[in-house]
Amino acid sequence: AQSVAQPEDQVNVAEGNPLTVKCTYSVSGNPYLFWYVQYPNRGLQFLLKYITGDNLVKGSYGFEAEFNKSQTSFHLKKPSALVSDSALYFCAVRWSDTDKLIFGTGTRLQVFP
Amino acid sequence: KAGVTQTPRYLIKTRGQQVTLSCSPISGHRSVSWYQQTPGQGLQFLFEYFSETQRNKGNFPGRFSGRQFSNSRSEMNVSTLELGDSALYLCASSLGPGAGQPQHFGDGTRLSIL
Numbered sequence: 001a002q003s004v005a006q007p008e009d010q011v012n013v014a015e016g017n018p019l020t021v022k023c024t025y026s027v028s029g030n031p032y033l034f035w036y037v038q039y040p041n042r043g044l045q046f047l048l049k050y051i052t053g054d055n056l057v058k059g060s061y062g063f064e065a066e067f068n069k070s071q072t073s074f075h076l077k078k079p080s081a082l083v084s085d086s087a088l089y090f091c092a093v094r095w096s097d098t099d100k101l102i103f104g105t106g107t108r109l110q111v112f113p
Numbered sequence: 114k115a116g117v118t119q120t121p122r123y124l125i126k127t128r129g130q131q132v133t134l135s136c137s138p139i140s141g142h143r144s145v146s147w148y149q150q151t152p153g154q155g156l157q158f159l160f161e162y163f164s165e166t167q168r169n170k171g172n173f174p175g176r177f178s179g180r181q182f183s184n185s186r187s188e189m190n191v192s193t194l195e196l197g198d199s200a201l202y203l204c205a206s207s208l209g210p211g212a213g214q215p216q217h218f219g220d221g222t223r224l225s226i227l
Contacts, residue, residue, distance in 0.1 A: 032212045043117070043203050043218030051213045090156065094212045100169050101146070101216065103156040 002027050004093050006104035013081045014112050021076040021107045023091030033074040034092040034101075035065055044090060050074060061085070081111045115140065117219035119204050125225045131192040134222045138185050138206030145187040146216060147179060150201040159202075162187055163210045191224075199226045 003026040013019045025031060032051055036044040048059025055067045065076045074091060091104040118137040126132050138145050146169075147159040158171040162181035179189040185206070191198055201223050205216035 034215060036218075041220070043119075043220045044205075046215045046217060049213065049215050097210055097212045098169070099212065100158045100161070100171065102158070103148075105155045 002093070002095060002099070002102055004091055004102050004104040006089075006091055006107045008107050009105075010108045010110060012110045012112065015083050016080050019078050019081045019085070019109065019111070021089050021091075021109060022073070023075060023104055024071070024073045025091075025093045026072070027095065029095060032094045033065075033067060034094075035059065035063070035074075035076050036090045036092060036103075038088040038090065038106075047076070047089075081109075083111050083113050085109060086111045117204055117206050117217055119202075119219035119222050121222060122220065123223050123225075125227060126194050127227050128194055128196060130194050131190065132194060132224060133188055133190045134202055134204075134224075136187045136189075136204030136206075136219060138187070138204075139217055142206035142208055142217070143185050144207045144210045144214070145181055145185065146205045146207075147187070147189050148203045148205065149173075150203055150221070151199075156203075159189065161210070168210055194226050196226050198224065200224060 005024045034049045035047040038044045050057045050067045058064045063078050088106050090106050094101045120135045144163045146161040149157045160179050161169040165181045176192045181187045201221045203221045205218045207214040207216045
């Protein structure tokens with residue numbers, strides 16, 4: 001069955017340090033991969049996507065993500081975290097036009113000053 | 114460009130009632146999807162519409178239904194409300210149904226069932 005895993009419920013990082021939020025998916029092939037962020041009482045905001053091409057994708061607010069086909073992973077990264085990055089982050093995967101967009105369970109990122 | 118607009122933002126209903134939620138997509142977007150978000154179940158897909166046709170449906174009972182109008186606006190209806198239907202209902206729009214199209218979300222309707 002198709003599934004998306006975010007193994008960490010919460011990630012804590014000090015401001016200015018690099019951050020990584022992990023995401024793996026169950027089925028190989030050619031997935032379409034997305035990262036979204038959710039602030040309190042708001043909907044999800046699109047950060048970046050991987051369709052094809054360069055494995056390192058750059059997105060909004062200085063975030064980037066690295067696609068690794070052999071490990072079926074799509075980890076979100078940022079070189080220097082900001083306190084304002086504290087939010088809930090969701091990884092999502094879709095395998096074809098007829099498939100549903102499947103979300104991970106979310107990872108709460110807490111950046112401490 | 115205006116984002117996805119969902120109305121109302123908050124709603125309180127009692128068990129057994131029915132409710133209709135509305136979603137206006139970003140101008141030019143023709144695909145609309147609905148999701149239910151709860152602390153316990155996370156984000157669960159409800160349905161997806163494109164050109165007034167339902168393309169995909171999640172694993173929800175028939176009490177949950179939706180439709181899309183010719184102007185791409187969408188509504189979802191929940192009948193015979195249950196306590197477990199309390200959730201944040203999110204609508205998302207995209208240019209089309211292509212798998213690579215990012216979805217853009219509204220701020221949701223928070224439904225509370227008493």
